[in-house]
Amino acid sequence: MTTEQVIAMALEVGFDHVGEIDPKDLKFLPEVRDMCSANRCHSYNKSWACPPACGTLEEITERARQYHRGIVIQSTGQMEDDFDVECMMETEKLQKKRFFEIIKLLQKEFPNCLGMSAGTCTLCPKCAYPDEPCRHPELMFPSMEAYGLLVSDACTSAGLEYYYGKNTMTYTSCILLD
């Protein structure tokens, strides 16, 4: 499957914006990863998909470095105002739904494709961490930030915007392909 076909598939799944990325352009930054341990998103040490359980930056990025192409995929919501929490939540939900839809499609052609999600894993109502193993390891994808990626830089590398203007909220994920 060509990258053009993958992009067409992503648009068909419903993503609002899709761009091609060369994994060589991704910078895995310790300072981004450090934000996880600062626990700004309140997910640190609460999920198999987040640090420290997802592995050190070195461990987690070693695999990512083996890929040769990829896509950045986005869902953008139009909020009524800056406080339109409903729209933010709906857009995040939509991004996750689309992400798993395309991952499942791509896994047929690329069983080892590497997804990087927008935010922590929310597949289970309550994560099994730390008492039991992850319930869906094949669908558990650490976030772009867990990989030390600055999402805005990844968007730029893919020829996409990070911000689409006043009262918009955009969620971004990435999928690497071999």
Ligand code: SF4
């Ligand atoms: S799939 Fe479930 S158990 Fe695994 S990381 Fe996600 S929420 Fe936790």
